[in-house]
Amino acid sequence: MNGFGPLNAVKNRNSRLLMNVAMGKLAADLVITNASLMNVYTAEILENHAVGVKGDFIAYVGEAPEKLIGPATHCIDAAGKTLVPGYIDGHTHLAFMYGIDEFLRHAIPGGTTTLITEVMEPYPVSGVAGVLDFLASLQHQPVKIYATAPAMVSISEKTKGIRPEDLQTLLDRDDVLGLGESYWQAVLQSPEVYLPALEQTLQQGKVLEGHSAGARHHKLSAYAACGITSCHEPISAEEVLERLRLGFYVMAREGSIRRDLNAIAEIKDRNVDLRRLILCTDSIAPGELIEKGYMEHVVQQAVGYGIDPITAVQMVTLNVATHFSIEHLVGGIAPGRYADMLILPNPSTFSPELVISCGKVVARNGQLTVAPRKHPYSHQSKHSIALPKALTPADFIIQAPFSSKAVASVRVIEMVTDLVTAEKIMSLPVTNGAIEISADQNLLKIAAIDRTHTPGQLFTGLILGFGLKTGAFACSATWDASDIIVVGVDESDMALAVNSVAQLQGGAVLCANGQIISQLALPVFGLLSEAPMAEIAANIKAINERTIGLGVSFPDPLLSLNTLTGAAIPYLKICDEGLVNLKDGNLTGLFVEV
Numbered sequence: 001m002n003g004f005g006p007l008n009a010v011k012n013r014n015s016r017l018l019m020n021v022a023m024g025k026l027a028a029d030l031v032i033t034n035a036s037l038m039n040v041y042t043a044e045i046l047e048n049h050a051v052g053v054k055g056d057f058i059a060y061v062g063e064a065p066e067k068l069i070g071p072a073t074h075c076i077d078a079a080g081k082t083l084v085p086g087y088i089d090g091h092t093h094l095a096f097m098y099g100i101d102e103f104l105r106h107a108i109p110g111g112t113t114t115l116i117t118e119v120m121e122p123y124p125v126s127g128v129a130g131v132l133d134f135l136a137s138l139q140h141q142p143v144k145i146y147a148t149a150p151a152m153v154s155i156s157e158k159t160k161g162i163r164p165e166d167l168q169t170l171l172d173r174d175d176v177l178g179l180g181e182s183y184w185q186a187v188l189q190s191p192e193v194y195l196p197a198l199e200q201t202l203q204q205g206k207v208l209e210g211h212s213a214g215a216r217h218h219k220l221s222a223y224a225a226c227g228i229t230s231c232h233e234p235i236s237a238e239e240v241l242e243r244l245r246l247g248f249y250v251m252a253r254e255g256s257i258r259r260d261l262n263a264i265a266e267i268k269d270r271n272v273d274l275r276r277l278i279l280c281t282d283s284i285a286p287g288e289l290i291e292k293g294y295m296e297h298v299v300q301q302a303v304g305y306g307i308d309p310i311t312a313v314q315m316v317t318l319n320v321a322t323h324f325s326i327e328h329l330v331g332g333i334a335p336g337r338y339a340d341m342l343i344l345p346n347p348s349t350f351s352p353e354l355v356i357s358c359g360k361v362v363a364r365n366g367q368l369t370v371a372p373r374k375h376p377y378s379h380q381s382k383h384s385i386a387l388p389k390a391l392t393p394a395d396f397i398i399q400a401p402f403s404s405k406a407v408a409s410v411r412v413i414e415m416v417t418d419l420v421t422a423e424k425i426m427s428l429p430v431t432n433g434a435i436e437i438s439a440d441q442n443l444l445k446i447a448a449i450d451r452t453h454t455p456g457q458l459f460t461g462l463i464l465g466f467g468l469k470t471g472a473f474a475c476s477a478t479w480d481a482s483d484i485i486v487v488g489v490d491e492s493d494m495a496l497a498v499n500s501v502a503q504l505q506g507g508a509v510l511c512a513n514g515q516i517i518s519q520l521a522l523p524v525f526g527l528l529s530e531a532p533m534a535e536i537a538a539n540i541k542a543i544n545e546r547t548i549g550l551g552v553s554f555p556d557p558l559l560s561l562n563t564l565t566g567a568a569i570p571y572l573k574i575c576d577e578g579l580v581n582l583k584d585g586n587l588t589g590l591f592v593e594v
Helices: 006-012 015-022 100-110 123-138 164-171 184-189 191-203 217-224 237-245 261-270 286-292 295-304 309-314 318-323 491-503 533-549 557-565
Strands: 030-039 044-054 057-062 074-077 082-085 087-093 112-118 144-149 176-183 207-211 249-253 277-280 341-344 354-357 360-364 407-415 421-431 443-450 458-464 472-475 483-488 507-512 515-521 572-575 578-581 586-588
Touching: 015 044, 015 057, 030 341, 044 082, 087 249, 087 277, 087 295, 087 318, 100 112, 100 286, 100 295, 100 354, 100 360, 100 533, 112 176, 112 318, 112 354, 123 144, 123 164, 144 164, 164 176, 164 191, 176 184, 176 191, 184 191, 184 217, 191 207, 237 249, 237 261, 249 261, 261 295, 277 295, 277 318, 286 533, 295 309, 407 572, 421 458, 421 572, 443 491, 443 572, 458 572, 458 578, 472 491, 472 557, 483 491, 483 557, 491 507, 491 515, 507 533, 515 533, 533 557, 557 572
Parallel strands: 030 074, 030 082, 087 112, 112 144, 144 176, 176 207, 249 277, 407 458
Antiparallel strands: 030 044, 044 057, 082 341, 341 354, 354 360, 407 421, 443 458, 443 483, 472 483, 472 507, 507 515, 572 578, 578 586
């Protein structure tokens, strides 16, 4: 019932006690009998099997449990139903809109008993102290939650890279299994920035998580040569195969950011070993979590796409555990491992009837039996926005460098899709020394305002194709940055939206005609809500629907807004320092010299 890492687990595991239970010299605390046990080590289903548990750990697996049962032993008759290991999500982002207690209320009943999360989100806004506060929220929960340290690939010089002393603080923790995703372009473009952190992590004997979207051939090999051993970015069977052949563990995503599993599932027909293929979510939105469930839905989807059921379960159990070097603790039903087990109705239905974590029944028939812990965040974590003054409409005026000219050539962020951007050069009129735009052109102002390192520092640019016809839309939950991002038609609404986000100490705010239309408070790090999951989902739905009502055509406008500062998705991005083209990683200005 903790979430401690491997060393603590080994310290807490009483091997002599487990040996005595396995030998029948001491009664087990829990015995499951008459199970059809899915053995992920041998890809077999073993009939009439039993599992004996002492404390948090499995002591015995076999066909003769009688010697383990004493007067106080809790016996569960599986009645021939399928017993599988608890599911593991090997790549997710839990510092994402909701509190961990609310997330677990929905994830645990579906059978997830171990998670590995990125923690890149709190670091740029609250530093290592914020990350430690967030990690504390993951401890002493009904399931085990591990993390990877933030590599901090960022377009902003102020948030680029993690300080070596901060990285060491995190790597010294048993619940931190390695370094989180480092985007390949940045690693190859700026090895002097990122290689020291990669090497520091490897010297500690921990893993390097990868992000190699679009890398092929020589560039992919160069990236792998840094010690990267995983990637969750492939979107086709061909990309999966190339990475498997180079020794990567490939994580197939089926979550709210992307759904790649259908295309990737074609790998099953290539007659290759799939022991290094993993299923993950890469995060899930509140509404989808409530509606679809969590890892049980991902496994069910994999089987629906033609992947063998045992293989699919291996992809969310043993394969994940092996990659992170925690297979001696989780990932299978075997002596010495945590007693994380699910009773399924049958071998092809993956929503469990019973969920056992660390030897305790934590959910039954879709209902929690053990409540997750709500974490009391520090004052600092709940006050991460420190703008020195309220913004005014004048703060968003774009002064042309040559006020005597009637036209200026400017660099514009063009929305190619809801997530992908490109650079476009446009000639725009200059009136009274300032750039003049019109919503009729589908051209908006976009600004990034630093809220942490140089509070109030602001850069205003232009964005084409976002679609907003009136008002402004702002949010503090930006990717890879310490900025509040805002897009808008009207400078007064832009100021109102940003000031409202600051007053909330984080959140998303949609304004029009001087009025707040919809908002979501995210007071923890400016990233997380403390509201119930259903309320968060309803607020996000309302914001997105009302933003779409104002002209935005993207399916998830809030996500589209937050990615505009990110270094993961091509190509032209914005931060409070200026524009950055991810093709070369260089900071550039708004105006183009002609």
